[in-house]
Amino acid sequence: MLSAAAAGCSSYDRSLTRQTPVVTSLVTTGYCKCKSCCGWKRNWYGRPVFAYGTLKGKPKKVGVTATGTRAGKGTIAADRSIFPFGTVMYIEGYGYGTVEDVGGAIKGQHIDLYFHSHQQAREWGKQSQEVRVWVPNR
Numbered sequence: 001m002l003s004a005a006a007a008g009c010s011s012y013d014r015s016l017t018r019q020t021p022v023v024t025s026l027v028t029t030g031y032c033k034c035k036s037c038c039g040w041k042r043n044w045y046g047r048p049v050f051a052y053g054t055l056k057g058k059p060k061k062v063g064v065t066a067t068g069t070r071a072g073k074g075t076i077a078a079d080r081s082i083f084p085f086g087t088v089m090y091i092e093g094y095g096y097g098t099v100e101d102v103g104g105a106i107k108g109q110h111i112d113l114y115f116h117s118h119q120q121a122r123e124w125g126k127q128s129q130e131v132r133v134w135v136p137n138r
Contacts, residue, residue, distance in 0.1 A: 003046045011031035020133075021134050022134075023132055025130055026109050026111050028129055030113050031103070033071055037121060053104060067085050069127075071100075073115070074098060076100065077106050077114075079106055080099075082108065089111070093129075
């Protein structure tokens with residue numbers, strides 16, 4: 001098993017990975033904290049706000065996930081009806097990550113992997129992969 005530092009994720013629950021994972025096929029895409037990936041813009045005061053949707057015009061905390069943590073390598077956005085917050089995943093070529101975010105276009109068997117730059121997210125592209133999944137007992 002890779003260490004969290006080696007895999008790039010410092011916040012996953014290591015006790016979950018002692019369980020047998022469920023292997024499932026998922027569509028993976030990349031995202032970063034930019035305006036293009038996260039749907040925000042600056043208002044005329046220069047402050048970030050949501051660009052569209054039900055929160056359009058409301059203040060947006062850039063780089064903060066739905067769980068309130070700072071987005072970083074290992075942050076995964078997923079459909080919470082399938083993968084609740086705290087779900088740990090291992091994605092070949094990316095490493096371990098934890099579901100800590102959601103997204104308007106992230107539905108069903110699709111996850112979004114956080115990258116530090118827009119270039120890295122675009123280079124990842126869209127891939128179908130077998131992903132090891134450990135769902136927390138709640």
